[in-house]
Amino acid sequence: MSTAPSRPIVVSGPSGTGKSTLLKKLFAEYPDKFGFSVSHTTRKPRPGEVDGKDYYFTTVSMFQKLIQQNAFVEHAQFSGNFYGTSIQAIKEVAEVMKRTCILDIDMQGVKSVKKTDLNARFLFIAPPSVEDLKKRLTGRGTETPESLQKRLDAATAELEYAKTGAHDRVIVNDDLEKAYKELKEFIFEEAKK
Numbered sequence: 001m002s003t004a005p006s007r008p009i010v011v012s013g014p015s016g017t018g019k020s021t022l023l024k025k026l027f028a029e030y031p032d033k034f035g036f037s038v039s040h041t042t043r044k045p046r047p048g049e050v051d052g053k054d055y056y057f058t059t060v061s062m063f064q065k066l067i068q069q070n071a072f073v074e075h076a077q078f079s080g081n082f083y084g085t086s087i088q089a090i091k092e093v094a095e096v097m098k099r100t101c102i103l104d105i106d107m108q109g110v111k112s113v114k115k116t117d118l119n120a121r122f123l124f125i126a127p128p129s130v131e132d133l134k135k136r137l138t139g140r141g142t143e144t145p146e147s148l149q150k151r152l153d154a155a156t157a158e159l160e161y162a163k164t165g166a167h168d169r170v171i172v173n174d175d176l177e178k179a180y181k182e183l184k185e186f187i188f189e190e191a192k193k
């Protein structure tokens with residue numbers, strides 16, 4: 001497990017399934033191999049989130065300006081906020097840092113990226129159950145009752161989409177260490193070919 005894969009990796013899955021937790025472990029273990037595609041969002045930062053690292057936090061008017069300027073590879077509305085992957089965010093990782101680019105995006109983003117020439121690999125992180133997902137989202141303490149419900153509604157659609165076989169691999173994040181091991185296996189698989 002040493003060579004960094006060249007194709008971008010798109011990680012998706014319901015909100016609260018553990019994508020950020022798994023990716024933070026990956027970036028901590030391999031600080032020089034991977035680069036996170038920092039998305040733009042109009043949602044408010046959570047405690048501990050850093051502008052320019054977790055997201056570029058922006059306003060709706062700025063986001064709309066960027067759409068008009070064709071700055072995004074893909075963009076979508078999720079749970080009442082805008083999210084988008086800029087061309088610049090991917091360039092920064094692939095061309096400036098020269099690292100494997102990792103994207104964390106929703107199913108609308110997955111569908112859009114599939115239509116581009118990014119030649120990405122798609123990994124879906126599933127929760128053990130919707131009940132567990134609800135517990136994790138509640139336990140994270142970041143959601144209001146309304147946003148919790150919106151995220152659970154979106155989760156149902158994400159899980160249905162995963163059943164269509166749209167992803168290259170599905171990992172169930174029940175035990176974190178087990179899921180992390182499987183994530184690494186998937187990620188480094190390409191580099192071995």
Ligand code: ADP
Pocket residue numbers: 013014015016017018019020021022136137139140173174175176177179
């Ligand atoms: P996402 O990025 O997919 O929205 P997070 O990484 O923020 O999800 O995880 C949501 C919550 O679930 C966090 O509080 C995190 O600590 C917790 N969590 C992540 N993985 C597991 C796991 N395998 N078992 C139990 N809790 C987990």
Ligand code: 5GP
Pocket residue numbers: 012013014015016039040043074075076078083084085104105106107108109110
């Ligand atoms: P959160 O608000 O929990 O950080 O993210 C909510 C959802 O938006 C998650 O499913 C996450 O993967 C997705 N997301 C984050 N950035 C982007 C992006 O740039 N584009 C798209 N389409 N979805 C994104």
